[in-house]
Amino acid sequence: MDKTKITDQLDSKFFEEHQNKLYQALEDKHTTVEMLDDEDPLSTKMVLNMGPQHPATHGVLRLILQLNGELIEKAKIDIGYLHRGVEKIAENKTYQEFMPYTDRMDYLSPYSNNVALCTAVEKIANVEVPERAHYIRMIGCELARISSHLLWLGTMVMDAGAVSFFIWTFREREKLYDIFDHIGGHRFTISHARIGGVANDLTDDALGMIKNFVNEFPQELKDFHGLLDRNKIFFDRNREVGVLSTEDALDIGATGPTLRASGYAYDIRDFAPYARYDEVDFEVPTRLEGDNLARYYVRMEEMHESIRIIRQCLDKLPKGPVRTDNAKQAYPSKDEVYYSMEGMIHDFMMTDTGICPPEGAETYHAVEGPKGELGYYIQSDGTGHPWRLKINSPSFKNLQALEDMLDGESVADTVVIIGGVDPVMGEADK
């Protein structure tokens, strides 16, 4: 078998052009990319390709690093390996049909994504949501935030070198999966929020499990703190690593914990409250350092705040319906569908045509996902399909900040910095 022939075939035009453009982008007045340099026999200057399938890149993320010894002179990020065109899909589906796709974008916190889409559609179509549904959504969102932050904690600490910690955070996530199983009937991709409310009410089982979790989790969190806060290895690997100043963070559009760890308390729950966030007390954790350790503290404190919010929601949980009673705006309950003709017709109409916002209406609604501002822009042409649906995803913006943060860091810290930013490629690549 002729080996050169295979490489000839593999290096087709498409890859070569893409590659050359990327290397061209690396070059500027400070750096030049020299592929094989005879005067540098030890290759202290080199281009390192990390990913796209590296386990530390949290998905299919490719980093092209221009190195000088161990230091990164310049970093470029290549995304697009996962591009599924969900915005295009959304424009060819009804609003309700698109909901399961949102689960699969930020698959670490499906509930927040469901709520983000639902609130945007409710805003454009003028749908009233019952009080109880708002509180159930808030409980779901905060559980999703804890679930997402736990996975971040596990993987970030694993990136820093400790593997068993990952298993402990997953033990806690397992409890959350069980809760979601009881809330919505699914463990992972829940799709529980519906336009006009939620799919079904919380069962007594689910409520009991949530109460248990809320009572037990703070102790676990304390143990996590106890293990990491005074751990010299963890401390030294994260302190003053990947520093992002407040001005830079705002300028580069960082969002969520990445922005808050850099010193700006921008939180949609506080900036433009949705659901019933204006009726519960919580703090927006903020740090000034802007390094990886600050991001760690911010997320840990956010988990505390989430528990606090869930407790208040459980206290305030009002009685009543969980979905709006208007058959033109939301699915009827299954009882109605099975036992009345009107119910069945409405169910069919909702599935076939769906909810139709007024023609020419435009809206933007954002929620605070675990990773930051998650916004949906919808433009309607009066049919059941959105004319344009744009997703403003936090990971996309945080990854752009990552490109800046990597400059001047050492190669070994790359992995920890990626972990600290907590990107999910399903969301960045859309």
Added chain:
Amino acid sequence: MELELSDTLQHTVDKLTEEFSDDFIEVYQSTGDTFIRVEPQNIVDICSYLKNKLHYIYLSDIFGIDRFASENRFEVVYNLVSLRNREVLFLKVQLPEEEPVLDSVTDIWKSASWMEREVYDMFGIKFNNHPDFRRIYMPEDYDFYPMRKEFPLLGVPGSIELPNTTPDTE
């Protein structure tokens, strides 16, 4: 429709009409959000005025809209946030179907870099003076723009040259 603008947004609109009277086209509201449409020529000046004088320091998003079969086919929307006044403002420009070109605002907000690349990649709208203008999702030699309305949902057959996965067999 009667506009219900908050004091700070009213101030913004007044200042913009005053300062850029030639470029200012309309202001309208839809489901509580405020949209301001301006001419595309002076977008850099308008944006830097908004940032430096009216405190819209955070650029949340830039995205394109295909107004298929309408006059001025493309629309680019800037989602601006004033963190001090707690206001969100949408700035819009419309571009023609033939050679849609706009000036880049990367000098004003660094975050515009990837967002403009995404608009280019999905709609084919070019941005002048962009420091690193490449496609972001699609490969560099891909000739189509997927978010345009005429792009088929199943993709263009044979548009991407895929690598041979079984090199032994030809």
